Amino acid sequence: MLKFQTTDQFKTLSFLLRNLIAKNERILLDLRVRCDGEHKKSRINRHLDDKKARSLNKSSTYAATNLHSQNGSPIASYQDSKKEEQDISRKRQISGVVAFYAYLSSTEPSPSVHHTIIFDYVKTNTGEAYNRHNGMFTAPADGVYVFSWSTYSQQHGAIYTEMVVNSAVIGSALSDSNSVNIVAAATGNVVVEISRNDVVYIRTNSVNHGAGDILSFARYRTSFTGWKLS
CATH class of the missing domain: 2.60.120.40 (Jelly Rolls)
Incomplete structure (x- = not known):
């Protein structure tokens, strides 16, 4: 148990303790703010990564769908092109x-x-x-x-x-x-x-x-x- 000889000693020690407590509180607050910032930044990055992944998946799905619409092969694409030419030829003949x-x-x-x-x-x-x-x-x-x-x-x-x-x-x-x-x-x-x-x-x-x-x-x-x- 601390004993103080004078009232001034008590006041000085109290002042130092209050400053130390306030400094620790500021340090804790700064750490909390930084942690919150890092957490928010990480959440934003995860959101952007998820959005990018969905966009890539959508593009892949579109490409796959487009490929399937052509029966999934270069030959099918060539056949579609030839069919279009034949359709144009038929239209000209009909005209x-x-x-x-x-x-x-x-x-x-x-x-x-x-x-x-x-x-x-x-x-x-x-x-x-x-x-x-x-x-x-x-x-x-x-x-x-x-x-x-x-x-x-x-x-x-x-x-x-x-x-x-x-x-x-x-x-x-x-x-x-x-x-x-x-x-x-x-x-x-x-x-x-x-x-x-x-x-x-x-x-x-x-x-x-x-x-x-x-x-x-x-x-x-x-x-x-x-x-x-x-």
Whole structure:
């Protein structure tokens, strides 16, 4: 038990104790505030992490759903794309609009007789009836069609061409510069009534061989075009 000699000693000690208690209370309060802050910060971070996880899960779910909507494979996506192209083609065919224009992307060197000319660069193909891989136009419907083709022969050359429907020659043309040192041109035009699935194409003459190359450059194109008249 403490004994105090004077009242001043008691007051001094009491003052020191009160200061010490107040200082400890401030320390405890500061620790409590810091703990509360850390707890709140941790809660916010957990909330943000949960939100981010839900967002990623939602994106994954959407991607998976989108993938399943395409039957879950690249092949299915390709098939969907092809189906869309086919739908567009069918709509064009139903509308009755059929027209194409194609030309040789480069010179055809010294073609032989009975040689099908494949006009490989397609600018217009409404109705999707012309095939740039084999040079064939396949009629999508019965009707009257107009066809035109142009060929260019080199200097001192000659190119005989004919338009064929299935196996019948319907029209012919001759680009002849055999006796002159110039590029010659020839154009054939045919109006013909054909049936659905009839095939139309351009080839060199079956008998006359001709001479030289079939020319096709940016300045002049060897070309094939056609459209459904009615």
